[in-house]
Amino acid sequence: MMQEEVLINLEGFVEKQLPLLKSVEESWQPGDFLPDMASDRWQGEVEALRARAKSIPDDLLVVLVGNTVTEEALPSYQTWLNRPPGLKDETGASVNPWALWTRGWTAEENRHGEVLGRYLYLSGRVDMRSVEVTTQHLIRNGFDLKSGNDAYKAFVYVAFQERATKVSHANVGRLAEGYGDPLLARICSTVAADEARHEEAYKRIFGMILVEDPSNAVLALDEMVSQKVVMPARLMSDGADGDLFEHFALVAQRAKIYTVRDYAAILDHLMHYWNIAGLTGLEPEAARAQERLCGLADHYQKRADRFDEVIARAPKERFRWIFNREI
Numbered sequence: 001m002m003q004e005e006v007l008i009n010l011e012g013f014v015e016k017q018l019p020l021l022k023s024v025e026e027s028w029q030p031g032d033f034l035p036d037m038a039s040d041r042w043q044g045e046v047e048a049l050r051a052r053a054k055s056i057p058d059d060l061l062v063v064l065v066g067n068t069v070t071e072e073a074l075p076s077y078q079t080w081l082n083r084p085p086g087l088k089d090e091t092g093a094s095v096n097p098w099a100l101w102t103r104g105w106t107a108e109e110n111r112h113g114e115v116l117g118r119y120l121y122l123s124g125r126v127d128m129r130s131v132e133v134t135t136q137h138l139i140r141n142g143f144d145l146k147s148g149n150d151a152y153k154a155f156v157y158v159a160f161q162e163r164a165t166k167v168s169h170a171n172v173g174r175l176a177e178g179y180g181d182p183l184l185a186r187i188c189s190t191v192a193a194d195e196a197r198h199e200e201a202y203k204r205i206f207g208m209i210l211v212e213d214p215s216n217a218v219l220a221l222d223e224m225v226s227q228k229v230v231m232p233a234r235l236m237s238d239g240a241d242g243d244l245f246e247h248f249a250l251v252a253q254r255a256k257i258y259t260v261r262d263y264a265a266i267l268d269h270l271m272h273y274w275n276i277a278g279l280t281g282l283e284p285e286a287a288r289a290q291e292r293l294c295g296l297a298d299h300y301q302k303r304a305d306r307f308d309e310v311i312a313r314a315p316k317e318r319f320r321w322i323f324n325r326e327i
């Protein structure tokens with residue numbers, strides 16, 4: 001069966017998942033968390049925010065900036081979801097369930113970069129221009145997963161990434177709480193809760209693709225995860241550091257916010273959720289992929305130990321985002 005046919009068959013299923021998105025009326029907005037600049041109390045609120053933000057250490061700040069920039073590259077992600085036939089929004093305002101989902105998802109995601117970016121701006125802790133330059137570079141550079149127009153691969157990817165961003169935002173929030181910034185903690189845990197709903201939807205969608213077209217779905221899954229899953233902000237640049245993404249990822253790893261162990265745990269979770277080991281009747285090539293997939297999480301767990309040593313030895317780096325301080 002052609003992918004496009006499978007996607008058309010799933011329209012009814014996707015329609016039933018639309019309630020995983022919240023209506024605008026029941027959604028939080030960035031302004032709900034931040035000082036109300038129209039109120040007489042704005043100055044005190046801003047000062048309180050800045051006082052609490054002083055407690056955030058540099059490593060946490062760098063990861064927060066990297067996470068923010070990743071969220072801000074949303075135009076690239078929406079464009080990417082709009083490419084596969086059967087999935088794309090044919091008019092720009094289509095009422096096809098796939099189009100309704102993608103636009104609704106984008107509208108929710110749009111608040112993430114907004115709330116984090118406004119927090120960073122008000123905190124006074126970062127070189128805001130350098131953060132903004134990084135976002136502009138990232139959107140210009142784009143986002144290529146080498147997944148072509150393959151919708152199956154796209155859903156594997158988003159299921160993985162929603163869970164990864166959930167872990168990362170939740171960990172930043174937890175650490176911020178510990179350092180004495182409950183506002184940042186609340187912002188990050190709220191964003192993480194959005195990611196959790198998105199993750200659920202994408203896992204269900206790929207689960208249905210596995211039912212409809214099991215062998216091709218397993219092959220797509222294998223191709224996406226058997227090489228390391230490419231991160232969305234891989235092409236970020238601040239115009240100075242040629243390996244900015246690698247340096248950011250290293251800080252996240254050292255701070256235990258997003259690590260190789262998290263990566264392995266996400267793979268393990270997805271393989272169990274989709275019951276990859278239990279699939280039967282696959283075509284020979286897909287059956288070989290199934291076997292590979294079942295050993296993958298273990299492989300990364302083992303690599304994690306070796307990776308700890310690499311990280312311990314890695315030199316400190318300077319980040320423009322935090323006024324060229326070294327971490």
Ligand SMILES: [Fe+2]
Binds near residue numbers: 195
């Ligand atoms: Fe997000």
Ligand SMILES: [Fe+2]
Binds near residue numbers: 109162165194195198
């Ligand atoms: Fe998300």
